[in-house]
Amino acid sequence: MTRKRFDEMGCCVASALNEVGDWWSLLIVKQAMLGTRRYVDFQNSLGIAKNILCNRLSRLVENGVMVRVDVGEHGKRYEYRLTDKGRDLFTVVTALRQWSERWNGAQDSMQLVDRQTGEPLAPVTVQNQQGQPLTVRDVRFVDEDGKPFEEAGRPSPL
Amino acid sequence: MTRKRFDEMGCCVASALNEVGDWWSLLIVKQAMLGTRRYVDFQNSLGIAKNILCNRLSRLVENGVMVRVDVGEHGKRYEYRLTDKGRDLFTVVTALRQWSERWNGAQDSMQLVDRQTGEPLAPVTVQNQQGQPLTVRDVRFVDEDGKPFEEAGRPSPL
DNA sequence: CTTATTTGGTTTCGTTTTGCAACCATTCTG
DNA sequence: CAGAATGGTTGCAAAACGAAACCAAATAAG
Numbered sequence: 001m002t003r004k005r006f007d008e009m010g011c012c013v014a015s016a017l018n019e020v021g022d023w024w025s026l027l028i029v030k031q032a033m034l035g036t037r038r039y040v041d042f043q044n045s046l047g048i049a050k051n052i053l054c055n056r057l058s059r060l061v062e063n064g065v066m067v068r069v070d071v072g073e074h075g076k077r078y079e080y081r082l083t084d085k086g087r088d089l090f091t092v093v094t095a096l097r098q099w100s101e102r103w104n105g106a107q108d109s110m111q112l113v114d115r116q117t118g119e120p121l122a123p124v125t126v127q128n129q130q131g132q133p134l135t136v137r138d139v140r141f142v143d144e145d146g147k148p149f150e151e152a153g154r155p156s157p158l
Numbered sequence: 159m160t161r162k163r164f165d166e167m168g169c170c171v172a173s174a175l176n177e178v179g180d181w182w183s184l185l186i187v188k189q190a191m192l193g194t195r196r197y198v199d200f201q202n203s204l205g206i207a208k209n210i211l212c213n214r215l216s217r218l219v220e221n222g223v224m225v226r227v228d229v230g231e232h233g234k235r236y237e238y239r240l241t242d243k244g245r246d247l248f249t250v251v252t253a254l255r256q257w258s259e260r261w262n263g264a265q266d267s268m269q270l271v272d273r274q275t276g277e278p279l280a281p282v283t284v285q286n287q288q289g290q291p292l293t294v295r296d297v298r299f300v301d302e303d304g305k306p307f308e309e310a311g312r313p314s315p316l
Numbered sequence: 317c318t319t320a321t322t323t324g325g326t327t328t329c330g331t332t333t334t335g336c337a338a339c340c341a342t343t344c345t346g
Numbered sequence: 347c348a349g350a351a352t353g354g355t356t357g358c359a360a361a362a363c364g365a366a367a368c369c370a371a372a373t374a375a376g
Binding site: 206209210230234 | 333341342
Binding site: 003004006011012013014015016017019021023026027030046082085087089090091092093094095096097099100101102103106107112114115116117118119120122125126127129131135136137138140141142143144146 | 164167168169171172173174177179180181184185188191192204205222243246247248249250251252253254255256257258260261262264266267268269270271272273274276277278279282283284285286287289292293294295296297299300301302304307
């Protein structure tokens with residue numbers, strides 16, 4: 001009775017969640033985006049148990065989201081840094097942050113601004129090739145053949 | 159020894175994860191975006207245990223992400239539908255899907271296209287007010303006062 | 317140089333969560 | 347009416363989690 005395997009569901013959302021879908025991983029990534037690199041700093045800023053932190057950092061490294069780099073003279077002093085793959089989660093984290101701000105109110109003492117202009121960011125949206133924003137009702141799920149996807153004979157009205 | 163409370167961390171990413179951050183919730187939302195509405199259909203399409211599904215649906219309803227609506231003649235036949243708040247997670251789910259496709263390869267039999275044109279979607283990006291894409295290096299985290307945020311005296315070089 | 321502290325872990329143990337299967341009460345279907 | 351489907355709940359075993367203790371190497375303090 002292991003935990004359900006998400007990587008074998010043939011759904012890329014599921015396999016993404018398999019890598020960063022537990023309670024802590026995305027928070028660690030978010031913290032890393034704030035500049036945190038050291039084991040102890042993650043522990044203090046997140047208030048996570050040490051064994052869990054170890055486990056999560058290992059898994060993030062395994063999955064290529066972070067790297068562990070030696071920074072001590074004779075080893076035994078490390079930093080955990082985001083890889084390109086990890087930095088690419090910026091979109092996900094930002095979308096999640098904005099969603100929470102929109103629906104739960106901004107309980108956050110922190111804000112994200114454009115480094116150049118100092119202006120707040122635009123809301124993250126899904127767009128078509130022309131740059132027009134799309135909602136979930138504006139899209140269709142299709143097979144690789146282009147045939148519309150039918151979930152259990154349901155015409156997906158939402 | 160309850161699970162760590164994410165809603166009291168003063169971070170909106172944390173409180174978002176508190177609502178939809180466990181292994182199953184986002185997958186249920188994603189499935190709902192495909193058109194699934196019924197308890198049994200969620201169960202069959204996701205292969206989730208019934209008690210877990212019950213628990214997750216209840217929590218999603220509690221948090222205003224989904225609603226349970228009566229569709230039977232005399233009750234006892236329900237549908238779970240996304241609310242506006244739930245549909246607004248489309249950005250997050252799509253960003254996650256695209257991230258997984260980019261870095262793990264498309265192991266998915268399904269594709270998202272613009273309902274109007276049939277074209278695939280543009281990659282979800284974080285943008286500034288002018289619509290220019292921003293990476294995590296192009297932004298700054300600031301206090302409500304506008305002062306740059308310093309994590310444990312670290313100048314956030316990434 | 318010697319001691320204390322920091323860092324990055326691992327181990328132990330009790331609690332919580334998860335997954336599976338069995339069970340149950342309505343409600344549709346044949 | 348009989349049988350299946352729907353939407354649950356309960357009980358149990360396995361796994362994951364959280365807190366604290368413990369540990370070894372590296373660094374900092376005196």
